[in-house]
Amino acid sequence: MASTFDPSQLHILLVDDEEDVVEVVSHFLSQEGFNVHKAYTGREALEKATPDVDLIVLDIMLPEMDGYEICKRLRSRVETETIPIIFLSAKDEEDDQIQGLMLGADAYLTKPVSPQVIVAHVKAVLRRSGIEESRTLQVNNLTIYEDEYRASLDGKDLGLTLTEFELVRYLVRHPRKAFTRQQLLETIWKDAMMVTERTVDAHVKNLREKLGSFAQHIQTVRGVGYRFVQEKGADSEE
């Protein structure tokens, strides 16, 4: 994922089953210097939606799997959950638009729409999401370098293992929200339903150890699971 607004460094995934649309829009985006990738079916879209993609233009009506479903799946995968999505739709029914936005779309365009408008939206969305959002998460004295798969505390590298890294990253990305062990397993241990919940505990323990004093931000929610909070002591009343 790129870090400056240099179109030649940016990858756009274009998903639509109408080849004409894909070709025309692709042409205009290429004109602007973007790297364009094309997909014509839902499955293809999911395959090509790698973390290297900076933005997805997604048609709602697709064979095999509709845009909403694709969006949902992308949002549930850690590597793709933050990729901006622009919905494209022939329907202009209100409910569809609302549903699209609720699923986390960054824009919802109703066909017919000119390629120029699409390009304008692509730029606008990229400007506000891909660009100024550096690929690092900063919380107090903790820094998570997403691209580098490492994290540091007060500048000192923590030497996290992959699992530990994904664990903090996920928790920090969703501040305050409590997750059950099961949820964490499903998100971070993508494949495994064959993994004990105790496993999560073990990793949380190791993580906390490495986090040192910062560990207080990883709270246990008894009966539920764990959560990350920025302010400590939000658990006890005064």
Add this chain to the structure above:
Amino acid sequence: MASTFDPSQLHILLVDDEEDVVEVVSHFLSQEGFNVHKAYTGREALEKATPDVDLIVLDIMLPEMDGYEICKRLRSRVETETIPIIFLSAKDEEDDQIQGLMLGADAYLTKPVSPQVIVAHVKAVLRRSGIEESRTLQVNNLTIYEDEYRASLDGKDLGLTLTEFELVRYLVRHPRKAFTRQQLLETIWKDAMMVTERTVDAHVKNLREKLGSFAQHIQTVRGVGYRFVQEKGADSEE
């Protein structure tokens, strides 16, 4: 500028010279719990665009100064340059839309547009400007953060246990409705029919203790069980 998706903490500035539009949209936004501020002219808009405003819904056609101009000025002031803006326009000419996006708009809606769509866009824009959505229940000074498994009174965390939390949440979700102890057991203690009804009492007691003065809203319905009411002493119905 607020940091959690708690509508009651979020301020929206609504700018349009058509009073009807402002009123209607305002109503829907308030319905969602947002704090709405209104402006009917460009100058008024600039005055009310303080750093405390989290998002601006801005009509293009305005007396005194058009939306583009306002946008430019906001973007050039340090305190306001990052406030997300949603443009509203009667024109649907492409160029306008492109210009709007180039100026840094976060969305561009073409009238006529339903209030619900505006609300959906407001939420979407807020969500991606770093504010994570979390479902919350608000009743007077009590806030229940469903995703976070915690509740606070006047902003102070109550430190509820899981059972207590689920108890208030359930009662608050069904205002005025009285539940028997048995019903509560079946709902909250999913598995157990082997639990004494006295157990419920105990938890209600602990809950009331933590709720302090708010406890008066958790009423005992003699011979039945418990219920939550928003107004105290609500013996008479409407």
Add this chain to the structure above:
DNA sequence: TATCTTCTGTCAAATTCATGTCATCCCTGT
């Protein structure tokens, strides 16, 4: 109003149950 009956509030002790922790085993890639 006086009395009886039933239901609820409360408390502390007993028990259950979730989590923290550790030692060990397993797997994967070198």
Add this chain to the structure above:
DNA sequence: ACAGGGATGACATGAATTTGACAGAAGATA
């Protein structure tokens, strides 16, 4: 085979829940 990370099961610990007894409140009866 070895090293490093990951998974697991057994325990200890302590928090949360449950319970039973009893006092007190609310209703019912007359």
